[in-house]
Amino acid sequence: MIGRAFAPGHITGFFEICDHSDPRKMGSRGCGIVLDAGITTEVKVGAESFIELNGRREKAETSRWVVNALAAGARVEVRSRIEIPVGCGLGASGAGALSTAFALNRALDLKKSFNELASIAHVAEVENRTGLGSVMGQCHGGVVIRKQPGAIGFGEIDRIPAEALPIFYIAMGAIPTKEVITSTAAKKKINISGKKALRALLREPTFENFMELSKKFAYETELASSRVRDAIEAVEASGGSASMAMIGDTVFAVNIEEAALRKSGFGGVKKACVCHEGVHML
Amino acid sequence: MIGRAFAPGHITGFFEICDHSDPRKMGSRGCGIVLDAGITTEVKVGAESFIELNGRREKAETSRWVVNALAAGARVEVRSRIEIPVGCGLGASGAGALSTAFALNRALDLKKSFNELASIAHVAEVENRTGLGSVMGQCHGGVVIRKQPGAIGFGEIDRIPAEALPIFYIAMGAIPTKEVITSTAAKKKINISGKKALRALLREPTFENFMELSKKFAYETELASSRVRDAIEAVEASGGSASMAMIGDTVFAVNIEEAALRKSGFGGVKKACVCHEGVHML
Numbered sequence: 001m002i003g004r005a006f007a008p009g010h011i012t013g014f015f016e017i018c019d020h021s022d023p024r025k026m027g028s029r030g031c032g033i034v035l036d037a038g039i040t041t042e043v044k045v046g047a048e049s050f051i052e053l054n055g056r057r058e059k060a061e062t063s064r065w066v067v068n069a070l071a072a073g074a075r076v077e078v079r080s081r082i083e084i085p086v087g088c089g090l091g092a093s094g095a096g097a098l099s100t101a102f103a104l105n106r107a108l109d110l111k112k113s114f115n116e117l118a119s120i121a122h123v124a125e126v127e128n129r130t131g132l133g134s135v136m137g138q139c140h141g142g143v144v145i146r147k148q149p150g151a152i153g154f155g156e157i158d159r160i161p162a163e164a165l166p167i168f169y170i171a172m173g174a175i176p177t178k179e180v181i182t183s184t185a186a187k188k189k190i191n192i193s194g195k196k197a198l199r200a201l202l203r204e205p206t207f208e209n210f211m212e213l214s215k216k217f218a219y220e221t222e223l224a225s226s227r228v229r230d231a232i233e234a235v236e237a238s239g240g241s242a243s244m245a246m247i248g249d250t251v252f253a254v255n256i257e258e259a260a261l262r263k264s265g266f267g268g269v270k271k272a273c274v275c276h277e278g279v280h281m282l
Numbered sequence: 283m284i285g286r287a288f289a290p291g292h293i294t295g296f297f298e299i300c301d302h303s304d305p306r307k308m309g310s311r312g313c314g315i316v317l318d319a320g321i322t323t324e325v326k327v328g329a330e331s332f333i334e335l336n337g338r339r340e341k342a343e344t345s346r347w348v349v350n351a352l353a354a355g356a357r358v359e360v361r362s363r364i365e366i367p368v369g370c371g372l373g374a375s376g377a378g379a380l381s382t383a384f385a386l387n388r389a390l391d392l393k394k395s396f397n398e399l400a401s402i403a404h405v406a407e408v409e410n411r412t413g414l415g416s417v418m419g420q421c422h423g424g425v426v427i428r429k430q431p432g433a434i435g436f437g438e439i440d441r442i443p444a445e446a447l448p449i450f451y452i453a454m455g456a457i458p459t460k461e462v463i464t465s466t467a468a469k470k471k472i473n474i475s476g477k478k479a480l481r482a483l484l485r486e487p488t489f490e491n492f493m494e495l496s497k498k499f500a501y502e503t504e505l506a507s508s509r510v511r512d513a514i515e516a517v518e519a520s521g522g523s524a525s526m527a528m529i530g531d532t533v534f535a536v537n538i539e540e541a542a543l544r545k546s547g548f549g550g551v552k553k554a555c556v557c558h559e560g561v562h563m564l
Binding site for chain 1: 440441
């Protein structure tokens with residue numbers, strides 16, 4: 001049997017790291033946008049086991065973790081088509097893990113529930129320190145507020161009612177999530193600023209407020225590089241609003257013409273839309 | 283300002299009625315399918331207040347309840363375009379209430395969160411006895427298992443990982459939900475059978491099992507009329523599977539050719555697909 005699943009990309013605007021000895025309960029609070037660009041994974045039982053990302057065999061640690069957790073030694077060919085940059089704060093590792101889990105479930109007829117599969121993807125992220133909360137967003141669609149940390153069934157969410165707005169982004173470089181979330185100094189600033197942002201967002205859960213609070217978070221935590229700050233200011237000078245995708249050297253922007261963004265000269269501009277579908281079978 | 287929102291239709295396959303003095307905690311356990319056909323509602327502030335369903339002014343009790351709860355006396359013109367039959371177990375009242383709540387939030391700039399709006403729609407259903415659980419499904423998309431009753435933020439769900447399967451349905455007539463869920467005799471049978479079905483589904487959360495358990499529920503509770511049973515058997519004779527949409531004199535079927543269903547002569551066949559988007563802004 002062949003299993004095929006799609007998991008959307010996800011941009012976190014701000015977050016707070018929440019440690020826990022149980023990886024299903026570890027995660028983050030915060031808020032992010034689910035995107036209609038993501039990862040499509042096809043799984044079939046094969047003669048050997050491998051993971052191919054856009055046609056090239058790769059280590060793909062987080063997806064590999066999911067395969068090890070679910071396939072129980074079966075040989076599976078995993079092929080992922082990735083529409084989003086990797087390591088740039090677009091939730092690629094979470095989308096890879098989720099789409100792999102859902103496709104494997106069908107290919108191996110595992111009969112797992114949605115929450116069981118999503119929980120395995122969340123734990124894969126946490127164990128590999130590639131993410132803390134994207135998977136929760138990617139299970140739902142829309143603009144997802146993570147009120148309590150953890151995998152689906154453990155964490156708690158709300159959402160900002162939002163249209164399928166176009167989101168432009170410029171990925172200027174990768175930042176290893178692991179380095180940031182395991183640094184004590186960074187974590188302290190993140191948690192002070194992230195907690196404050198969440199409280200303010202819950203008082204006024206609008207998309208405009210989310211953009212404003214995300215920018216404040218990027219500056220306060222000093223996670224925004226100088227070129228990220230320059231790009232944010234260029235967007236604002238054109239009348240739009242922007243912030244940094246957590247965690248990558250990536251700017252995302254709304255309410256701006258694509259042409260204006262291209263002219264700003266910060267690199268290749270990509271477009272996606274707010275997506276109301278979470279991970280699902282194809 | 284104009285607000286526009288879409289809420290999907292929803293077919294419950296089986297359920298258990300869960301009473302509670304707090305309407306946010308009252309609801310049902312069970313499982314149902316979210317459909318890509320539903321209700322689109324547009325709201326704008328106007329000179330007078332009315333609700334129009336497909337161009338005709340109607341009482342629309344459940345949506346009216348939502349307007350009263352949210353509009354605080356403001357005059358609003360509410361126009362809903364309905365793609366699903368009303369009163370036939372397709373979740374029309376829930377979709378009307380949800381899309382009205384989300385559109386109103388934008389039109390009146392209420393700045394409510396997704397969960398706040400969805401909770402109001404759930405309470406509107408419960409108070410008017412037009413439904414007990416559809417709203418929870420319609421918030422999520424997919425094939426939604428309601429493990430614990432109540433509004434979003436109170437209830438608890440899981441899902442069956444499912445493709446965007448085509449679902450055919452034949453609405454043969456309306457059954458007032460209120461009459462069924464307030465009848466002591468019906469309720470007893472519903473709760474015995476529904477509880478058993480949920481337990482069996484959680485042991486094997488697959489779409490095939492959902493169809494099988496839904497049919498068993500429809501027969502055991504004697505909610506299926508003789509023509510519903512005849513239609514289910516006709517579908518099975520053609521190699522498909524079918525059950526009854528709760529609560530309506532409606533049969534839904536999968537894994538069958540539309541032509542075979544039309545030939546069966548039970549009335550107009552409509553098609554929708556499993557939808558992975560819950561209620562959202564347009």
